[in-house]
Each structure stands twice: as C-alpha cells, then as structure tokens.
Amino acid sequence: EPSGQESDPGLTPLIFVVQKHHASHLHYDFRLAIDGVLKSWAIPKGPSLQPAEKRLAVMTEDHPLEYANFEGVIPQGEYGAGTVEIWDRGTWEPISDLKTWLKTRKLEFVLHGKKLQGVWVLVGFKDEPKNWLLIKKKDILL
DSSP, rough: OOOSOOOGGSSSEEEEEEEEEEEEEEEEEEEEEETTEEEEEEETTTTSSSSTTTTEEEEEEEEEEEGGOOOEOTTSSSOOEEEEEEEEEEEEEESSSSTTTHTTTTEEEEEESSSSSSEEEEOOOSSTTTEEEEEOOOOOOO
C-alpha cells in the first residue's frame, strides 16, 4: 500500500491574489504563485477587465506564499507602509511555459478569481526589465 507519498506539485492548484495597497500612492499588487514564491507586480491603476486597456505592471520583489493571505496595516517607517486589503484571489493556470516566461518576457495564463477571470497576458518591455503590461484577452463566448 502507498505510504505517505507527497502529492504531485503539478496537481496543486496555483494561487493568485490581488491586494489593494494604500501606501504612499494607491496601487494594486498582483501576485502569482510560481516556483514556491509569489511573483509580484505593482499595478498603479489596477487590473482592467477591458482588453483594449493595457495596464502598466512593475515587477517587484518576490513574496513568500503566506503573504497571499495578508490583510492589515504595514506600520509607518516600514517598506510599503499603509493599508493592504485583498481585492481578489483565486487560482490560475499557466498557458505559457513556466520555465521560459522570464526569458521570453511573456506569460499567458487563465485566472479563476471572483473578479478576475479568463485569459490574461503579461508582456515585458524589452529594454526595461521591471516594466510589464497586464492585458485581459477577449473572452470567447461559446
């Protein structure tokens, strides 16, 4: 009989979270669980559900997975001081190859959140490594 085998990490749903962050400037932190951390982007205007509206997403430092549940106040004097609230969360599925997306500067994925759903893509600027665009793809109605 099988003895306490670890579950296949490929079968564990990948989480995402969007945290509304009232820091020195209001912005939204978009985070995708990749390789055991939350890859993170700050989106000044927040995600747009309109495919025509491309939103700047500035890559920030990786965060631990546990941070996906954080809501509360970051004290004055600390990095990111201000109020953080969870704006949306759910699971996501990669369409792009997770081994090469940083090199190709393109990550296409499906979000299954309460507010954000469907196919999205992050496209990196060629000459500005931290700057990306978050774009909602048109939904295909069946």
